Amino acid sequence: MVKIFIGNLAQETEKEELEALFAPYGTVTECAKFKNYAFVHMDDRKAATKAIRELHFHKINGRPINVEPSRGKNQGPMKLHIANVEKGHENELQQLFEEYGTVSECAIVKNFAFVHMPNADEAMDALEALDNTEFQGNVKISQLFRSDYFYFIWICFSNAYTQLLTSIKSEIQIISYIQHKF
Template sequence: MDKGQTIKLFVGNLALDTTQEELSAIFESYGQVVSCSVLRQFAFVHLQGEGAAERAIRELNGREFKGRNLVVEESRGRPLHSTKVFVGNLSSMCTTEDLRELFQTFGKVLECDKVKATGVCL
């Protein structure tokens, strides 16, 4: 991997009060943080450095931060002509299968994830 390559990472399951500064500080030990954007309970971190992204994913994915287990993975672009839908305020009884079944009536569901009490269908 080129030392100058920047990898965009998705960071999910963040506490609502997580700041850009806190998140940058966590990732700085893995490589140069080129940019960090916190958007409610998820963020995108652009990390530069040989092997930096792989190390960050390996060591931070599932790690507890502010009482929540982080989700850290390489950011994947959305397929063309698809829409990502956030569904909030879900019952703990609602499953990903329930969400998938509900949204399949509107079109093909490419991906469906439930993180705590929220859901995302693509």
């Protein structure tokens, strides 16, 4: 059995939509949908690998989704990304995330923040609890992601750039594009 993480889902995305999306690749044994992410379990590793490769950046309900093998909740530290945070608010942001667990580092670069949490369970709790909440009175935390496998892309770019990213397929193209823009 292979567990697959699906991120950047629109809230209106239904479990049945995900099951139907993955079914052509192989048997879906389980599907659990949360606010903006889900987990799909598939029987066959080759089928799951093909689904991951072909469905990454696929659009559902107008949003390109992130599809990757699940790391599991207890596998090491996680870095969370938060968009539209002004410099100088590191302490407040750290205190906010410390309500859910240990924060090893909190840094703000340009207009986005990185919050490092050594315990993945605590990071997932923060991710679930803080999604669609406000910080600094007017900044809506709407996209918190695990740091592995290019999740930073969704924070670095506005929706206008997100459509462009669906056509960019390699890490080199992505890094080159980011360096050019910033």
